[in-house]
Amino acid sequence: MVAGLLLHRLISLHQEKMSEMANEELQQIRFISPIGSMGGGISSAALDEALAQSPHFIACDAGTTDAGPFSLGMGAPAFPREAVKRDLSLMLRAGREASIPVIIGSAGTAGGDTHVDWVLEIAREIVSEHDLTLRTAVIYSEQDKAYLKRLVHENRIFPLDPAPPISDSIIDGSTRIVGMMGVEPLQQALSDGADFVLAGRCSDSALFAAIPLMHGLPPGLAWHAGKVSECGTLVCETLGKGVIFTTVSQNEITIRPYGNGLRCTPQSVAAHSLYENADPYLHRECSGTFDLTKSTFEAIDRLTVRIRGSEFIAQPYTVKLEGAELAGYQSIIVGGIRDPYIIRQLDTWLGSVRAYIDESVSRVLGDKADKSLYSINFHTYGINAVMGALEPNSKHLPHEVGIVLEATAPTQDLAHKLAQLSRQPLLHYPIKEWVGSITAFACLHNPAVIDRGPVYRFNLNHVAVPSTPFEMFRTHFIDLGGSST
Amino acid sequence: MILADIANLIRSKNAGPFTLTFDIMFADLASYRRVKDSGALNPAAFAKLYRCPVEKVRFFECENALAFKFSIPRPLIQGQPGDGDMHGGQQFIPLMTVEIP
Secondary structure: HHHOOOOOOHHHHHHHHHHHHHOOOOOEEEEEEOOOOOOOOOOOOHHHHHHHOOOOOEEEEOOOOOHHHHHHHHHHOOOOOHHHHHHHHHHHHHHHHOOOOOEEEEEOOOOHHHHHHHHHHHHHHHHHOOEEEEEEEEEEOOOOOOHHHHHHOOOOOEEEOOOOOOOOHHHEEEEEEEEEEEEHHHHHHHOOOOEEEEEEEEEEEHHHHHHHHHHHOHHHHHHHHHHHOOOOOHHHOOOOEEEEEEEEEEEEEEEEEEEOOOOHHHHHHHHOOOOOOOOOOEEEEOEEEEEEEOEEEEOOOOOOOOEEEEEEOOOOOOOEEEEEEEEEEEEEEEEOOHHHHHHHHHHHHHHHHHHHHHHHHHHHHHHOOOOOOOOOEEEEEOOOOOOOOHOOOOOOOOOEEEEEEEEEOOOHHHHHHHHHHHHHHHOOOOOOOOOOOOOOOOOOOOOEEEEEEEEEEOOOEEEOOOOOOOOOEEEEEEEEEEEOO | HHHHHHOOOEEEEEOOOEEEEEEEEOHHHHHHHHHHHHHHOOHHHHHHHOOOOOHOOOEEEEHOOOOEEEEEEOOOOOOOOOOOOOOOHHHHHHHHOOOOO
C-alpha cells in the first residue's frame, strides 16, 4: 500500500513539525477533563481546585452516538442550550484566566456543521457577556457527498464489522455524514495560535492526546491518558460531582479526581477501558491503535492511580464515518391492558388486531398506503418490550401489560392516519371469552395519537482513507471578542 | 450459586450503534478467579444465551480490571424500528442467572 506508506511518512513528518512548533518541549503535560459531556454540569469548585495545579490545557467532549441517530439526522443537540452555555462559559473563563487553550470536540452532540455553529453562537454570547477575547479555530467535519462518492469509486472506503452496505445511493440518501477527526487538525489549530478549538466530530481521546503528542510524549501514554480522562468522573470508583486531573510524562500517566468523596482506584481506572468498547485492550484511532494489553495500574495514594506500559501501534491513516438517513415519520399510541383473558392470548390477539388494521388501512387509504412502505410495531411492556427476541422469560404472564403502538411511514400524515386507524381495533377487537362489545385497551391520552416527527437510522459503519489527515476537515479562524465583535 | 450473587456489577451497553457489549465485574480477585476457574463464562454458553452464532461472540478475560467482557453484533441496529433499548442498558439480565458451580 504505497499511498498508505506515503501517508504514514506525512503523518510522522507532521508530528515532528508539531513537536518543533510546541514552543518548548515539556517533559510533562497536565490537563483537566472537567466533565464527560459538555452540558452535564461542571462542578466549578472542583474546577477551581484543579486549576490551581497549573494545567496546560482543558479539553471536553461534547458528543456521542450513544443517544441514537436523531441528533446527527436532525441536526439537533441533545443538551439544553442553557446547560451547554453554563459549562462552556466556565471552561472558557478558566482558560483565559490561566492563559491555556480550551479544546471542545464533537460539538452539539453529533458534530455536524449545524451543531458546531450552534456552539459557536453560544461562545460568541459568552465572550461578549464576559468581555473575553478568544482566537478561535472552528474545525468542521461534515462530509461532502461528491467527495465521499469519489472515495467509494477509488476503493478508499472500507466497512467495519458489522456494517451496512455502501453505495452512491446510500451516500446520496444520507441526511448528514461526519468524519471523526484525529489529533492532526487540532494540533494544526493549536500551533497556529488558537486559544479555543471548537471541533466537529472528533475522537474523544484525541482531544486530550493532541497536546501531549505535540510535546513528543509517548503515544501509548498520550492516547491512554485521553481514553481514561474523556468520560470525566466515570473513571472513578463511584460517579460524583468533580473533575479529572491527568498528568502525562515520559514513562507514566497519573490520574486523580478533584471533588468530594471521589477517588480513582487501580480497578476503577482499569475497568474504565471496558466501558462502551467492544474490545477492552485495542482502541483504533485515525493514525493507529493504542494497545492496553500490557498496561499496569497502581495506587500512588488514596485518590491517584499511576498507569504504565500502554503502547501505540501506528497504522495506515483512516477516518471513521458516521451517517444518518431518514427512516420515516412516526406516530404512537400509549396504553395498557389488564384483562387476564386477553393477556393470556396477547400474541394471537395482537396478531388479529394487526390484520384488522392492515385491512382497514387498505380499505380506507387504498394506494396511498402501500403495505411495503409502512410498518406497525407493538412494544408490549411487561412481556418482552425491553429485550425483544432476546427475552428468555416471555412465557411469564404479568397481571398488566403496557403497550406502545408505533406506526412508521414515509410521511407524518400517513403515520398519523395509520395510528388513528389502529385505535378502534385496539379498543374493541373481540375475544371469545366475552359475549358482546368489549373495550380492551386503556388509552393513556386523548387524543390517543402522538406524532413523533422524523426518525433516523445510522447507515454507515465505515472508514475512509484520505490522502492527508487534513483533507476531510475545514478549519476557520475567528477572533471572538475584543474590537472585532 | 448464580453469577449475580458473586459479581458486583453486571451491565450491558452499546459499543457504537452496531455492537452490544456486556461487562461482568468483581470486588476481589478471589471472586473473579472463582468464576474464571468454573469455566461457566465462555463464548459457546454466551451464544446460546443470546441466540447468536458463536463465531460472532467476542470474549475477554481482564484480570487487571477484575472483569469479563462479551461483545456481539446488536440484534437490531440502535434506533431501528422495533429496537426497544436505545442505549442497550437492559440486555444483561440473562447473565444474572448463569449457574456458577
